Amino acid sequence: MNMDITRTLPEECIANIISGTSPRDACRLSLVSRAFKSIATSNLVWGRFLPPDCQEIISSSSSSSSLNMLTKKNLYFHLCDNPILIGNSNNMSFQIDKLCGKKCLMLAARELSIIWGSGDTPQYWKWISSTRSPVLPKSRFSEVAHLRIVYWLDIKGIIETKILSPKTKYGAYFIYSMVDGFYGFNVPVKVSIRLENEEEGGDATNAYLNPRMRSGTHDRQRSNEELLQINRLDGRLPIKRVDMWMEIEIGEFFNGSQVDDHGVVEMCLKEVQVLNGKSGLVVHGIELRPKEES
Template sequence: MTQSVVVDFNNLPEGCIANILSFTSPRDVCRLSLLSSTFRSAAQSDAVWNKFLPSDFHTILSQSSSLSLPSKKDLFLYLCQKPLLIDDGKKSFQLDKVYGKKCYMLSARNLFIVWGDTPRYWRWTSLPDARFSEVAELRSVCWLEIRGWINTGMLSPETLYGAYLVFKPNPSGFYGFDYQLVEVSIGIAGGENRKRNVFLDAERGRRLRYQIVPRRAGTGIFNRARFLAPVEAPPVEDNDSLDLQHPKERADEWLEVELGEFFNDGQEDKELEMGVYEIKSGDWKGGLLVQGIEIRPKRTPIN
């Protein structure tokens, strides 16, 4: 015959409670800190928040200007709320506030942009609302190609990541992207990349609900021309061959569009490659302001 044992956690030593909390998540720690003064005190412990910081956070912090905060909790919260510029200002580092996973953004200067250093096609400018000192401004090209790479060893292991182009239209003029599909890709460099099509024109892309489909008509020349008419297209959101996505507004008032997702198993270091291409139409386009490519964890539905 067994007897149930009821444990009053409040009677446990604070160090023991802190050790238990370190096996949960940052969100759980904040919730559990409301249970009692003992839990609240344990939830402030450096031993708890040190577990939520990445093991290489000292190396990451060394790439930025000196940062002095009174506790590990303060450091964690700071890195969740404010991107830290690293790599001479060409990248930013941040933590996901729910699970403490690593997030990076590659600045436009850290990307490969075809003709990016040719003033006729692109120019580099500064914007007050940008994270980095420079953004790339597309003046006019017929061949749009942007690529970026990041080593998977920099990312959190056992984590599903999404990659996002962060951009916005130039208020002084944005053209060539209306109804124009742009190809994006993600995958291990040198391997097979997953590709999809997206829109960079947020407004017109969102309104694209029709496609030209020839109706049945007579065989004469005039009949064929006269009876072409817009027919409502089937929904494309779940079509694997045309996984069309539209830009979404971010909290910082820039736009982003997902390039794809990648599961980092953490087994070995590889180069993750991401790309944005519009090289098929031959149409001239311009007015795109590119801040960079962000790589961040994707939340599960329960979050």
């Protein structure tokens, strides 16, 4: 005999059970019956899928008033697809991962340390609004950094681990674009990531911001498919995102519990060995996203 647990267990008890599953499972359970739908879409369930400090984060956003009017489920999916700007200068964005509900954060170019890029030396880097540019993808931030000419490329981002989701494996990604006429990226840059309390970070890894160009004229005569196959052997390659920016992985790390508080994570992208002239890179920022445990 089938038993309808919605008739035998209190709604709060069933909500506790559902909130111990996953957002995907809750959506599936809402299709079981009308009674299950009411519980599986409730604020009690979806409030637990949101990050514990979600309300505090939203309060620091200019869009807090409109977000506070949403149900917890609608808020969850809104934050999956619509990053909000947070921080004193709106130089960081926040959204959540649709599958697990954990935090995704992105540091704007203005939040990064870019050698020669502070704005005091506009002959090297200039700050532009991508919303006014007909050739750049749309940016979630007010400004992006456009490389005019440097020989020493050195970009660094740091983030406090306490504002990330605990007990989570994260990947860090450099988000960028290239404008027409770019040059100097026929050699790989070096990317690395380390926790502040580590004496040494992981070994720097080759990353090809422009995978179709490598040093040597012989390589430039190869087909794109051949180049991609070669580059996979000795470095990371970029991919084009849905928002039309490019991204390349800097590295990954495990963020422990809040009790273990590691301090900060340092993420670096450099080319300081060949020292050839470089131009045409547009820096959007560095994004941190949860990665599936392998």
